[in-house]
Amino acid sequence: MIGRLNHVAIAVADLGKATQTYAGTLGAKVSKPHIVAEHGVTVVFVELPNTKIELLEPYGDSSPIAGFVEKNPAGGIHHLCYEVEDIFAARDRLKAEGARVLGDGEPKIGAHGKPVLFLHPKDFCGALIELEQA
Ligand SMILES: CC[C@H](C(=O)O)C(=O)SCCNC(=O)CCNC(=O)[C@H](O)C(C)(C)COP(=O)(O)OP(=O)(O)OC[C@H]1O[C@@H](n2cnc3c(N)ncnc32)[C@H](O)[C@@H]1OP(=O)(O)O
Numbered sequence: 001m002i003g004r005l006n007h008v009a010i011a012v013a014d015l016g017k018a019t020q021t022y023a024g025t026l027g028a029k030v031s032k033p034h035i036v037a038e039h040g041v042t043v044v045f046v047e048l049p050n051t052k053i054e055l056l057e058p059y060g061d062s063s064p065i066a067g068f069v070e071k072n073p074a075g076g077i078h079h080l081c082y083e084v085e086d087i088f089a090a091r092d093r094l095k096a097e098g099a100r101v102l103g104d105g106e107p108k109i110g111a112h113g114k115p116v117l118f119l120h121p122k123d124f125c126g127a128l129i130e131l132e133q134a
């Protein structure tokens with residue numbers, strides 16, 4: 001079912017500082033910040049030869065990552081995003097197998113303009129999983 005690793009996400013309290021760390025100290029190519037209000041985050045992408053790092057900070061007053069950033073003030077690895085051929089078929093199969101699909105279970109458009117879903121970390125080895133339509 002899962003295919004390519006699309007990105008690894010790191011949640012931070014200060015996206016500007018994190019961008020400086022990646023663009024300056026680590027010499028990486030980092031995109032401009034992009035507010036994704038319906039997901040309650042502001043994101044930048046670090047382009048790597050074989051995948052991407054998504055740096056994200058909470059946006060708005062009900063961000064789903066606010067709790068995580070509070071618990072991890074220095075930042076932390078937040079989720080892994082895998083690509084799937086058919087996000088609806090993947091969702092239905094995962095639900096049938098008892099996995100918890102977060103939110104209302106309907107894919108929402110993510111930072112790449114494609115449908116995404118999230119799976120509860122407790123069902124996947126303690127790691128929050130994002131599925132993105134390939
Ligand atoms: C623009 C879209 C972009 C993209 O790539 O396209 C994005 O990726 S947007 C990313 C932001 N959106 C989301 O993360 C949506 C899905 N996430 C959620 O719904 C919540 O973050 C949730 C439910 C996973 C956790 O919410 P919250 O932290 O408020 O709940 P709890 O504190 O009750 O946590 C429950 C339990 O899970 C553990 N936890 C929380 N976050 C993570 C995590 N990122 N990785 C692993 N585990 C996590 C938390 O520690 C609690 O465990 P416990 O043992 O009970 O303490």
Ligand SMILES: [Co+2]
Binds near residue numbers: 009054081130
């Ligand atoms: Co993501």
